[in-house]
Amino acid sequence: MEICPICFKEFQIAELEGHVNKCIFLNSSNVNDNQKKKRPMSPPPLSKSTFPTQTTSPSPNKKQKNRSTISESSTNVVKSMSFLTPLAKQMQPKSLDDFFGQNRVLGKDTILRSLLEKNEITNMILWGPPGCGKTSLANVIQEICKENPTKFRYVGLCAANCGVKDVQTIVTAAKGELKFGRRTILFMDEIHRFNKRQQDTFLLHVEKGEITLLGATTENPSFSINSALLSRCRVIVMEKLESADIVAILENAAVHLGICVVQSESKNCTGVNIEKSALIWLAETSDGDARIALSNLQLVLQHNTNQNFVITVDVIKEGIKKSHMLYDRKGEEHYNIISAMHKSIRGSDDNAALYWTTRMIVSGEDPLFIARRMVRAASEDIGNADPRALQLAISTMQGCQLIGMPEADVLLAQCAIYLARAPKSREADSALAKAKEVIKECKGPQPSVPMHLRNAPTKLMQDLGYGKLEPGKKRTYMPEGLENVNFF
Incomplete structure (x- = not known):
């Protein structure tokens, strides 16, 4: 029954x-x-x-x-532990006071915060990694629009599931609203998913002030956003959240769910409790992504349904592993980390070179891509100071091709350490750059090859003087006019 x-x-x-x-x-x-x-x-x-x-x-x-x-019991469970809506969505802030982190752009006395407090919304591109607060800031702006319905109209879209026609429909409605003094705020999430031609749709309407564009992207706007559109918007750079900010977000979520945050485990606990150290562990393993931290907290709460229970670090570790690491093999972080590895080799820091190499290995980077960059570093930064470095780098690349991952990881580590510790000489790279500059700055046609340096495989070429040095002339190997140039 x-x-x-x-x-x-x-x-x-x-x-x-x-x-x-x-x-x-x-x-x-x-x-x-x-x-x-x-x-x-x-x-x-x-x-x-x-x-x-x-x-x-x-x-x-x-x-x-x-x-x-x-x-x-239903009042206690359903009201405080309802996850029909994901916890990350439930905890989106509704005001600037509820927004945690990003103090550099939203702290007290910053320009953006002052504008939003005055209900002034400008064209913006929010750029930052996942879970840093781009959508949360857009949600705060949406609440500002709700508080001023006669002044603003907020429309949210995602470029992943809409097209140019949807934007044009909104613009048409925005023109009508503008006649009554009501501005339309168009939030376009994942705006980088629109190609450059699709992004042109915004240009004229942003220029005329018919819409106020609020875009969010995880990609570098310099590469993914139309430069003409970029010049009409202010780029807001948002960084990964600090662990302290994520702890504050998790504590706020605990209060929202009716969970008591305790310093240590209590034997006589009533209701669901969570240790502060457990929240800190969740924050530190989320790689600056608040959405990951909140999702992990939700997972733990859904797994442990006891009414009188204390969630400790050990309880969380049973079901959650540190598997999230921001690394897009085609995005901004891809180039940032490989650059850090190369510069660490150049700076002879073997610890840093090994660290960045390992970061790429753990994140699933193609080992051949890492090895190719090491070959370049061996010639560019070490060169003739230690010719064996280039041999080792090439052998490492061939080894990666032969055995693949995960066995190739130690090959990459060995090469990174050797290159970082090797003596450095940028002579070849610097001389090459100077030679390119001389060739580029040449006015008129490039100098001809001196006759005595030319090959003479036929009798006609021999009759024309190919391969012969004119009497009384000194043998030189540079073209005429560049005899005294020194690239070293």
Whole structure:
């Protein structure tokens, strides 16, 4: 037997679903007021796991007691632990005071914060890694628009699932709203997914002030956003969140869910508690991504459903591993880390060279890409100071091709350490750059090859003087006019 969560009557399990559907229909908004007054208020719906199972029919008093128990427990569980909407979505801030982190661009006395506090919204491109607060800031701006409905109209789109026609429809409506003094704020998430031609759709309307564009992207705007559009918007650079900021976000989420944050485990705990150290661990393993941290917290809470329970670091570690690491093999971070590795080799810092190499290995970078960059570093930064470095780098690249990952990881580590410790000479690279500069700055045609340096495979070429040095002239190997040039 199971109890109906609407009318609290007992039914066979096979009949319960049909009865609940009937109960919901009778308690819907279409029922007249007289019927609503006769029927008591129903508690929030319960999950199947919370229904008490009875083998025999309870007495009326016992049934009434069960009703009150179910009502109280459902209030505690459903109100505070509802995850029909993801926790990260629930915790999006509604005001600047609720926004954590990004103090460099949204701290006190910053220009952007001052403008938003005055309800002034300008064209912006929000650029930053996932989970740093781009969508949260857009949500704050949306709330500002809601508070000023006669001044602003907010429309949110995502470039991943909309097209130019959707933008044009919004622009058409924005022109009509503008006649009544109402500005349209268009938030375009993942704006980099629009190609350059699609981004041209915004240009004229942003220029005329018909819409205020608020774009969000994880890609470098210098490469992914139309330069003409970029010049009309202010780029807001948002960094990864600090661990302290994510801890504050998690504590705020705990308060929202009715969870008590405690310093250490208590044996006589009431309700769900979580240790502060557990929140710190979640923050430190999220790689600056608040969405990852909140999702992990939600996962832990859904897994541990006991009413009297303390969530510790050990409990979290059982189900969550540190598997998230920001690294896009085609994006900005890809080039940032490979550059850091190369510069660490150049700076003879073997610890840093090994660290950045390992970061790429752990993140799943193509080992041949790392090895090719090491070959370049061996010639560019070490060169003739240690010719064996180039041989080792080439051997490392060939080794990676032969055995692949994960066995090739130690080859890359060995090469990175050797290159960092090797003596440095940038002579070849610097001389090459000077030679290129001389050739580039040459006015008119490039100098001809001196006759005595030319090959003479035929009799005609020999008759023309190919391969012969004119009498009285000194043998030189540079073209005429560049005899005294020194690249070294």
